[in-house]
Amino acid sequence: MEERELIPHLFRTEYRKMVSVLCYLFGIKHIEIAEDIVSETFLAATEIWGMNGNPENPAAWLYAVAKNKTRNYLKHNSIFEVKISEEIKRSTNITEELSIDFSSKNITDSQLAMIFAVCHSAISVDAQIALALNLLCGFGIQEIADAFLSNKEVIYKRINRAKEKLRDANIRIEQPSLTEISGRLDTVLTTLYLLFSEGYYSSSQQTTLRKEFCAEAMRLNYLLIENKTTNLPEVNALFALMCFHASRFEARKNGSGESILYDDQDETLWNRELIEKGIYYLGRASTGTVVSRYHLEASIAYWHTQKVDSTEKWKNILQLYNQLLIFEYSPIAALNRTYTLSKTNGKQAAIDEAEKLKLNDNALYYALLGNLYTDVDDEIALKHYQTAIELTKSAEQVTTIKRNIAKLHIK
Amino acid sequence: MIMEEFILIFRRDFNTKEEQPSPEQLQASVKLWQDWLGGIGAQNKLAKPLQRWDTAGKIVKSNKSVTDGPYAEIKESIGGLIFVKVDNYDEAVSIAKDCPILQLGGNVEIRKATHAED
Structure with a gap:
């Protein structure tokens, strides 16, 4: 070197x-x-x-x-x-x-103990992520600020306040016991999941840094897999989910940093090795009786690695979204479920369900309605797309929506 | 917006032989149930996590005798129940109208949760 x-x-x-x-x-x-x-x-x-x-x-x-x-x-x-x-x-x-x-054993033990200390509900999730990036991953304050599209002072304060709170709560840095794992693993996994998402979905232009965030989330997740007491089904499921997502990292953006929608992605850019890894860990996650949200999301992500547009694929994805929503509501899952419904039950059925969602301040909701009305009633589709443009704060979304508007047949 | 909590209880005749759905119908109804419940979830209107219930059960009668299973002398028994959070009875009714139990000849009973101050 x-x-x-x-x-x-x-x-x-x-x-x-x-x-x-x-x-x-x-x-x-x-x-x-x-x-x-x-x-x-x-x-x-x-x-x-x-x-x-x-x-x-x-x-x-x-x-x-x-x-x-x-x-x-x-x-x-x-x-x-x-x-x-x-x-x-x-x-x-x-x-x-x-x-x-x-020694490498003590390094691993220390890092595991630190994961459980940092990902603690005594501090906010944002603070957990910043602190994890700083202490567990070794990113500098400036790098973290860049990723969060924030400034150094804000992040510096956030990290220091988090440390103070951990000190005040007298959190111990120690090997988590079995009972502690069951109570605190959820918080740890949520933080790792968000850390990964920060890298994966961040609008920051710093591609290398974003990739490193994803890699770090996977590394910390893998530490939990390597440790016998934390090697639980949901831990493997989250790792599988990260593998499937990460496999599309290269295919998601074009040379100028614009997002490429799933349908238009170049499959040959998908990382096969990561897909295989994901399948392996999803298999390991499927032991026992626990079905966590990560199992459901990883299974959805698995189906998305199958590019063929089969009915079987969409039927499976729909049932997984149904289960996910019954388990825990999120607007993005509701929107994705409705899009999937258009693939299995047709556009009209999806429109009926979409209009019940009433996510009236959500730009993606109107983008979905625009998509569903396309070829059903292009005038209405246009209106929805225009509302989506008014609501969105993302320049990237505007570009995507404008591309869709250009495909409409307006008299 | 004030959301109220309602219980939806699904009943049908599990007893009369001729009233029972075919295995194919039952198979098809699994998807209908999942789609229906997923749709309620997508509207963020599920008030409580879903709970599966044993199909057998016990019945205690007024003379304190106990029999196995709900299929004693009454024709209809409970197939399941869910809790939803919606604005009013009208909305609860419109959700219930899509409940797959109706296609199997069953019915849905709706009750609003009340509070001490009501």
């Missing part, structure tokens, strides 16, 4: 591991100290490697320096020592020589 790429690369892969291990050791009160120590370690690497060249094993070098810095910190900072000594004594057997363990 080129020298100037090495440190950013290590920062991406090692920062989060080292922060997790130190947080796991220090407890929730001292996240900042853990972050400072790791940041200083990278600063030292930049200086020393710049002068002396890269070490043989850069990761091991970082771990060794972080260990020394931690020991020095504890030795020279009596206030800190008083504050955390009890916790450290509890979590380690050695009182004299502090054990700072960067």
